[in-house]
Amino acid sequence: MRKMFLTMVGWVATAPALAVDLPQRSSAGAPASAAPAYDWSGFYLGLDVGGASSRECLTGGADIAAFPNRAGCRHATGGLAGGQFGARWQSANWVLGVEGQGDLARLNGSTVSLALTPDTDQNSIDAIGLLTGQVGYAVSHILFYAKGGAAVTENKNSQFAGSGTVVYQTSDTRWGGAVGTGVEIGLAPDWSVAAEYDHLFIGKPGVTVPSSTSIGQAVDVGTIRVNYHFDGLGRPKS
Numbered sequence: 001m002r003k004m005f006l007t008m009v010g011w012v013a014t015a016p017a018l019a020v021d022l023p024q025r026s027s028a029g030a031p032a033s034a035a036p037a038y039d040w041s042g043f044y045l046g047l048d049v050g051g052a053s054s055r056e057c058l059t060g061g062a063d064i065a066a067f068p069n070r071a072g073c074r075h076a077t078g079g080l081a082g083g084q085f086g087a088r089w090q091s092a093n094w095v096l097g098v099e100g101q102g103d104l105a106r107l108n109g110s111t112v113s114l115a116l117t118p119d120t121d122q123n124s125i126d127a128i129g130l131l132t133g134q135v136g137y138a139v140s141h142i143l144f145y146a147k148g149g150a151a152v153t154e155n156k157n158s159q160f161a162g163s164g165t166v167v168y169q170t171s172d173t174r175w176g177g178a179v180g181t182g183v184e185i186g187l188a189p190d191w192s193v194a195a196e197y198d199h200l201f202i203g204k205p206g207v208t209v210p211s212s213t214s215i216g217q218a219v220d221v222g223t224i225r226v227n228y229h230f231d232g233l234g235r236p237k238s
Helices: 002-013 015-019 062-066
Strands: 042-059 072-091 094-112 120-139 142-160 166-186 191-208 212-230
Touching: 042 094, 042 120, 072 120, 072 212, 094 142, 120 166, 120 191, 120 212, 142 191, 142 212, 166 212
Parallel strands: none
Antiparallel strands: 042 072, 042 212, 072 094, 094 120, 120 142, 142 166, 166 191, 191 212
């Protein structure tokens, strides 16, 4: 996941070269080369795409008490895509903001049950949501930011017998927290592109898989984001 995020940051780092040929607005009477500082205030709406990996560990419950070898951790990896909407307020170089993000995900993993071989345990994440606050520091058209807030995941847990017969299948919604960091580059008054990494830490007691147990879940998410910006009145900036 770290290598994927560094690669995405490299992609975003090439954005200023792409922005060189974009026309720059200048105030009346000022030389065309004296472009104004980028304004991060206002609203924005965008799309994101990326990848994620999750690790969930089961503790407690009748199944694990009876079959301790089934206790342990499961992994799932895959892609996700969705969008985000937010608002920002800039004062000098400091930028504060709030954002909501929702993604459809396809994270899947499976492990062979050590106690009930050849049964297979499968786990998946179908959706991820974030509601976060942001604090950032802007250097002209480049914004470095950190974020934190609430996270939610939609999950499925299944077990299949060696013949392929479904032993059990459950789904649940889990809430927790999220922290993240990113770098965003303004390409034009209305457009920006960003690379972001988020870590989700989520716990859920009383999950039935198939008897009641507790699940701790950690999810690492890396995304590339494209945003369209509006002013404080909801009008395009250009």
